[in-house]
Amino acid sequence: MSATTKTLEEVTTRDYEAGFVTDIEQDTVPPGLNEDVIRFISAKKNEPEWLLEWRLKAYRNWLNMPHPTWANVNYPPIDFQAISYFSAPKSDDDRPKSLDDIDPKIKETYDKLGIPLYEQEMLAGVAVDAVFDSVSVATSYKEKLAEKGIIFCSMSEAVENHPELVQKYLGTVVPHNDNFFAALNSAVFTDGSFVYIPKGVRCPMELSTYFRINAANTGQFERTLIVAEEGSHVSYLEGCTAPKRDENQLHAAVVELVALDDAEIKYSTVQNWYPGDENGVGGIYNFVTKRGLCQGRNSKISWTQVETGSAITWKYPSCVLRGDNSVGEFYSVAVTRGYQQADTGTKMIHMGKNTRSTIVSKGISAGHGQQSYRGLVRIAPTAENARNYSQCDSMLMSDTCGAHTFPYIDCQNPSAQMEHEATTSKIGEDQIFYCKQRGISEEDAVSLIVNGFCKDVFRTLPMEFAVEAQKLMEITLEDSVG
């Protein structure tokens, strides 16, 4: 049994033990959450006073917030006092010794995805001391970015080196009291990514957390902030297609995007965290708050996500379209199989004139997977000539899975045009038959049909990502039909 299959309690207990094993006492705090823990985290990271105050405010708000129950997911109550909120990176002794120690299923997937061995080891968290190619690659990229004035670093570095930028934008899109998990994140976040694109700069490459993966252990409470100044452009990739091993069961990340006049941010996610074993034991809880603010005129924020992992996904990448003529997009493919549950969707808040939003959500359920699309489109009275198009399609691949749709459409301006469409279907026997009689095997036929179903979303992914995502889909849904 690999470390990933252990339950939350087991994992947290182990963290607890680790707290005593570590030789330097200050490097870790015992499980539990109180103001002292937050002060400790803040002090540990040499944070300025305002940030500590902000964290404490978030914490005090969080204490008064009830645990949300509205999502269509089931899980045992989480004991927030059993989690250790700051721990030093795992020592090599705790990690799997080699790839032989990890779940053979994961290893199999790595092989199918064609991931090089050393990357496999890195993803699985195997203790290795070889220097990866990607590290040097990352360094050279950093130089190139610095030339253009682009800041791409970890959140801690940003707080230290660019406090004025962080202070100006942190919490402006997702306030510290936004929701239960966002408040928790604001109180205890340990690290994340910070991106700043100066005025008029077009980022010359796709920025990816992948390059930072072994530079810093971002932990379970990740905080990402991306600011695109006037007329700038950036494409950001989060995650990767390979299943990633992680010690923590609860993940509550916050991502904030700010786009000023004429700026464009494209944010792509491929999430493939451990979904639990075939009986639904273990797996990551992924409770994420992602929101983008189109603050300036003609700005654009585009979210693309491919969600195949995690036991529970609870995620609504949203756009607040404040600037006139701003554009919000949301493209999503979510797959649930085994006992996975996903409650995901988006919010499009139209405030500016002539704002436009597009929502394309494709859900695939197999096995005992339960999947919900939950989305809000709100047209404020000020949003003249707003336009929204929503489409959410579900595909069911077994008679024990479920697909649910909960769209909320609130329209307060008569000049708005809104459309919402949803369909639910399964792979037709006639479709399979058609493929088979033309010499295409059943497995290939399924993959063909599924990829056709997801094409609208994959098309919006960066090229290499799209190819990987397609491959991932094939592997994920293997043996799902029949």
Place this chain on the structure above:
Amino acid sequence: MNQPVESIAEQKSVYLRDFEHAPARDGEPEWLTALRRRGIEAFERRGFPHSKEESWRKTRLSQVANTHYTVQPAAGEASVLAGYRPAVEAGPCLVFLDGRFDAERSRWAELPAGVTAAPLSELDGAAATAVENHLGTLAPVDEHPFAALNTAFVQDVMVIHAARGSLSETPISVVFASSDSEEQAVYPRLLVVVESGAELRVVEQHVGGGANYLSCPVTELVAADGAILDYYRVQEPGDAARQLGTVSTRAGKDAAVRMHTLAAGGQLSRTDIYADLDGTGADVELNGLYLTEGRQFCDHHTWVSHNTEHTTSRQVFKGVLDGRSETVFDGLVKVAEGAQKTDAQQENRNLLMSKMALAHSNPRLEIYADDVKCSHGSTTGQLDKEALFYLRSRGVGPADAKSMLVFAFANEMLEPIKVSGLHDYERGLLFRRLPGDETVREVV
């Protein structure tokens, strides 16, 4: 809107006290007393919904919870009934005033063979037994606090029973009127039982005067195997009225229930429609039109449950919103595990006529079976500028052009009405809402 919890709890206890001090109901059958008790207990457990409750989030209940509405000892004066003409001219029409049967105002026509229509207080025989077996079995007494209040405080129950195999094209009309008494609570109740193979048409109408009253109508429609029920509901509560009601139906094997509702009027109105498709081949159709203006709030929640294989449902709700009115359409289609070959469609269209109107639309699907066809659609917008331009370019005045387009939009919902008198009546209601109604009347 965010009422302190204590004051809502206080309001709840007022109703519990009212129940304890209610005058003795002599000669009431024991089962009915037990049912009342179940109602008040359910209300005690449930209380008024909190504004944070997902399904009540948008309904501004503080208006209701802040006032103590009481049942009047006797029916009051009803200005609304002076010179009132029921929507349907043909067939029997039974009138209830403040929840009490009003024999004088009712119109007695010959009942079709096999059909019984009478208030519970005047009932015996097979129909009375049917009441005991069905009353309170469909209404969401435990979930819906206002259905619970109705069950606890109901005055008289209107019962329509169609015997096995009976066929009737003559509609049975029921009018629930409210008098001019201020701050009174009215609890209209209708039970329709269509036995297997029977066919029936029922028209239920709600009218009221200008008083601030609370009406909590509860309707239960039972369609046994192979039964066909056409049910029409016209809601015209008074301008200051708050109406919170439920309609529940259960369709057996190969049964068809076609429901048509029109909501106009009332300060606040909410109708929860529950449909359970329990037998294979069951078919349910829900059509609704809502016309709002001023500061009206109009809410429709539908809960359609496909509980077995080979069932079909179709919902179309359309709204025309004017003034500062606000509407909610929240429809749920639930396909149970194993309910294969379900075919469910859901559609909501809102036409915004004013800048300040607000339409909420939540068409929801919950699907636990894989071999199903389910779709939903929702659109919200204003009149098509090009269509307006087209009409204007052909010499039609702005008001007339607008009226013609609104009429075309809304009339689709009136087309399937099979009761001719009702069709004209509802058209009349629609015309009254159009700015250039004369021209449209001539054109159509």
